[in-house]
Amino acid sequence: MSGHELKRVGLKVTLPRLKILQILESAGDQHHLTAEDVYKILIEQGEEVGLATVYRVLTQFEQAGIVRRLNFENNISVFELDTGDNHDHLVCLKSGFVKEFVDPVIEDRIRDIAKENGYNLSNHNLVIYGTLESEMSKDGRGRK
Incomplete structure (x- = not known):
């Protein structure tokens, strides 16, 4: 998904949104990520993004239909791209x-x-x- 597609679903293109989207798209087989997982990856990449921003962006992505939030028995939310x-x-x-x-x-x-x-x-x-x-x-x- 590109910046153009973010605009299409009504989201402003920002660096944190693009970075988080890139992480979700490149997660491969381990694509069920918690907000904390995404945050850790961003920190490892040297990005200065707060955990609250990660939660906010993932919630916005969920509302826009970009990701699905899954809540399993351990009461931890994981996110995956909504591929339809x-x-x-x-x-x-x-x-x-x-x-x-x-x-x-x-x-x-x-x-x-x-x-x-x-x-x-x-x-x-x-x-x-x-x-x-x-x-x-x-x-x-x-x-x-």
Whole structure:
């Protein structure tokens, strides 16, 4: 997303907004970031942006439809770019690691359940909580 696209969604182009957007776009597989994660990256890059600014920008991005705010069981908000796709999440209760997945069978079943109950489905959010086997083996509670 560019400065032009920020303007298109009604946001003024500022350096903090561009930097935060760049971080979100370049996060790769680890793209579920907390505001604190974004703040730490900015500090590592030598940027002088306060944590309050990061929270404000992420909230503005959420309101503009640029990012999604996800609240998992640990009561920590994470942000991901809103790419318009529909996916669900697996969350490790020990490490907090978040993994996305798409399962056509689950998607079909959710649509069926909504229809069977007289709902026009507009959105859904499925989160599966557990512990990664690799996390369990670190403390001896699990086996590989």
